[in-house]
Amino acid sequence: KGKLFDLGTYPAGVPSNDESFIIGELYAIKQEPEFAWAIGQLDDYEGVTIEPDEVQLYKRELVDVYSDNRVAKAWIYWYSRSVEGKPLIESGDLVQYLQQKT
Numbered sequence: 001k002g003k004l005f006d007l008g009t010y011p012a013g014v015p016s017n018d019e020s021f022i023i024g025e026l027y028a029i030k031q032e033p034e035f036a037w038a039i040g041q042l043d044d045y046e047g048v049t050i051e052p053d054e055v056q057l058y059k060r061e062l063v064d065v066y067s068d069n070r071v072a073k074a075w076i077y078w079y080s081r082s083v084e085g086k087p088l089i090e091s092g093d094l095v096q097y098l099q100q101k102t
Contacts, residue, residue, distance in 0.1 A: 011089065039060075
């Protein structure tokens, strides 16, 4: 559950308590011993791991995801700054939104 916003160069997901959903992709790591390395790389890319002079862009949180009438736990990166005044992607589907935008 969450809302997706258009920040221009990338999207921003924020948690929501209403019935808004973000459409995304769910990945599984087959080599469990490599999970720590992989999630560390993603944290670095998403701006979770920061230097002392940087501002954190995203925070990672374990959430329930809904897929094929099942609920699973997965990590999501929530945007940690303000989305005020940014366009809401009403469908929650970034790919569909970008296709309609062009």
